[in-house]
Amino acid sequence: MAKILMKGNEAIAEAAIRAGCLNYFAYPITPQSEVAEYLSWRLPEVGGVFLQGESEVAVSYMVFGASACGERVFTTSSSPGISLMSEGISYIAAAQCPAVFVNIMRGGPGLGGILPSQADYNQSVKGGGHGDYRMLVLAPASVQEAAEMTMMAFPLAEKYRNPVMILGDGLIGQMMEPVEFSEELIAEPSNKDEWATSGMDTRKSDKRNLVKTLYLVPEELNEHNLFLKAKYDRMEQEEVRFVSYNIDADYTALIVSYGTMSRVCQTAIDNLKDEGIEVGMIRPQTLFPFPEKAVLDAASKEGCKVAFSIEMSMGQMLEDVERSVKGRCPVRWYGKCGGEVPTPEEVVDVVKSNI
Numbered sequence: 001m002a003k004i005l006m007k008g009n010e011a012i013a014e015a016a017i018r019a020g021c022l023n024y025f026a027y028p029i030t031p032q033s034e035v036a037e038y039l040s041w042r043l044p045e046v047g048g049v050f051l052q053g054e055s056e057v058a059v060s061y062m063v064f065g066a067s068a069c070g071e072r073v074f075t076t077s078s079s080p081g082i083s084l085m086s087e088g089i090s091y092i093a094a095a096q097c098p099a100v101f102v103n104i105m106r107g108g109p110g111l112g113g114i115l116p117s118q119a120d121y122n123q124s125v126k127g128g129g130h131g132d133y134r135m136l137v138l139a140p141a142s143v144q145e146a147a148e149m150t151m152m153a154f155p156l157a158e159k160y161r162n163p164v165m166i167l168g169d170g171l172i173g174q175m176m177e178p179v180e181f182s183e184e185l186i187a188e189p190s191n192k193d194e195w196a197t198s199g200m201d202t203r204k205s206d207k208r209n210l211v212k213t214l215y216l217v218p219e220e221l222n223e224h225n226l227f228l229k230a231k232y233d234r235m236e237q238e239e240v241r242f243v244s245y246n247i248d249a250d251y252t253a254l255i256v257s258y259g260t261m262s263r264v265c266q267t268a269i270d271n272l273k274d275e276g277i278e279v280g281m282i283r284p285q286t287l288f289p290f291p292e293k294a295v296l297d298a299a300s301k302e303g304c305k306v307a308f309s310i311e312m313s314m315g316q317m318l319e320d321v322e323r324s325v326k327g328r329c330p331v332r333w334y335g336k337c338g339g340e341v342p343t344p345e346e347v348v349d350v351v352k353s354n355i
Contacts, residue, residue, distance in 0.1 A: 003178035008143045008168070009034035009076075011179045012102055013042065015150035016074055019186045021100070022048030023073040025062040027055060027081060030114040031170040032104035035076040056081040060088025067097035068211040070189070070196025072154055074100035078170075079108050079120050083128065089163055090129030093228070094213035096195070098157035101135075102150070102166045104173035107338040115339025116170030118259060121316035124167050125287045132225050134232045136164045136239060137287040139258045143177035145285075151182060156239070158189040160231055167287060169312060171260040171341075241285035242294050245269065251278040252355050254298050254307040254329075256321045258284045261312050261335075261342070268347035279351055280304075287317075295324035304329055306354050310347060311335045 006014070013035045016024070024043060026036045036052065043050040053059035059075050066073040077085060082103045092099050105120045107113040122128075124137050136156055140146035146168055153164040193203045197211050215221035246269055257265045262283040269279045282298050284291050299307045306329055309321040315333040322331045334350045336342050 003180045005176055006143065006179045007034060007174065007176050008146050009104065009173045010038045011143050011147040012076065012150050012166070012173075013038040015147040015181065016100070017042065017046055017048065018181050019072070019151040019154045020188065021072040021074055021154060022046065023066050023071050024048065024075065025051050025053055025059045025066070025073070026075050026077065027053050027059050029078045029081045031106055031116070031173050032076050032078050032102070034173070035102070056084035057088065060085035060092075063099050064088055064092050064095070064097065067092060067099040068095065068197050070192035070198050072188075074102065074154075076102040076104065078104050078106045079117070080111060082120065082123065086123070086129035089135070090127075090131050090133055091213050092163050093133035093135065094131065094224075095211045096161040097211065098154070098161050098189070099163045100150070100153045100157055100166070101163055103168070105167065105169045113339050114170070116260070116312065116341065117337050117339065118169050118261060118312040119314070119316065119337050120167065121287065121311070121313055124165050125290070125320075133228065134235070134288055136160065136162065136235055136289075138164065138166050138241075139285055139287050140166065140168050140172055141259055141262050141283065143172065143175060144179050146172055147179050147181060151186060155186055158192075160235060161195065162231065167259075169259050236289040239286060240289045240291050240294075242291035243283045243285060244294065244298070245281040245283065246273070246278065247280045247282075247298055249278040249280060250303055251280040251301070252303055252305050253279045253351050254304050255279060255281040255310055255347075255351075256284070256295055256307065256317070257281065257310045258287065258317070259312075261310060264342060264344055265310055265347055268344040268351070271344055271348055272351060277352070277355070290320050290324065292324040295321060296326055296328065299325040299328045307331045308351065308354070309333045310342065310350075312341060313337050
């Protein structure tokens with residue numbers, strides 16, 4: 001299939017349809033509103049449902065309702081909107097319903113600004129809502145990868161019966177790049193009759209499927225949380241994804257960076273190589289589960305003097321990098337936020353001043 005030049009938001013929207021998702025509920029917020037704009041005309045063409053909710057809170061429970069019925073469903077928003085959805089996301093995780101959330105991040109805190117940021121790392125990776133829950137978090141670095149991860153997210157959500165988040169900054173949503181969509185169709189989940197509340201007549205069953213999040217007996221709630229934790233542990237065993245760059249070189253420094261910031265870092269690494277300075281990079285594609293072993297192995301390589309967490313936030317990924325490095329070398333942070341993106345020249349200067 002030929003490549004199509006598309007804006008990131010539009011590529012995410014089209015990828016969801018091609019993944020068999022015909023249910024989309026959302027509320028507009030910059031810089032991701034083009035997803036809703038695109039799907040408002042595209043979904044009716046394929047027999048899908050588009051509905052703009054009265055708020056992000058309402059949208060999260062529309063998603064909950066559709067996912068509880070076994071429907072493939074997703075929504076998109078940006079930072080403050082995801083904050084409002086966090087209660088619903090916690091309910092969806094507790095009820096073990098599959099759903100996909102896309103966060104095209106903007107600057108914060110508060111209303112912040114509408115330019116790109118990576119300041120929702122903690123909110124997404126550590127769980128922004130109440131209780132002990134986790135989401136599987138995918139971090140694309142290009143429009144192509146955003147489309148691929150969108151298609152990947154639905155079967156992952158169904159595999160674990162858990163919300164999956166695609167975490168991209170505003171650059172991912174607004175930039176235009178060539179995209180090629182896979183022709184492979186994603187099959188409907190085979191086990192949804194076991195848990196979805198689609199009606200006993202529909203399922204030809206006399207067994208009730210109950211979706212709930214309330215456990216008033218403490219032992220039952222503890223058992224439920226242990227079950228969920230085992231599922232998150234399985235994600236850490238089976239779903240770690242990352243890309244390495246220049247790791248085969250005899251590098252003196254290691255960069256850990258994700259999303260579009262990693263593309264800036266890659267340019268900086270190429271520029272440093274021209275000066276005779278070798279730097280390796282680990283780019284997490286999953287932020288949860290985080291590629292701890294890959295970072296540890298890279299930081300443990302002989303000759304590596306320092307590791308950097310370079311991001312468009314005030315160091316939210318830093319503690320995960322430090323935890324992964326396990327003291328093998330010092331860890332430094334560098335970043336900007338609010339829409340300012342570190343340049344390759346600034347990354348070069350940071351690396352050279354610390355080796």
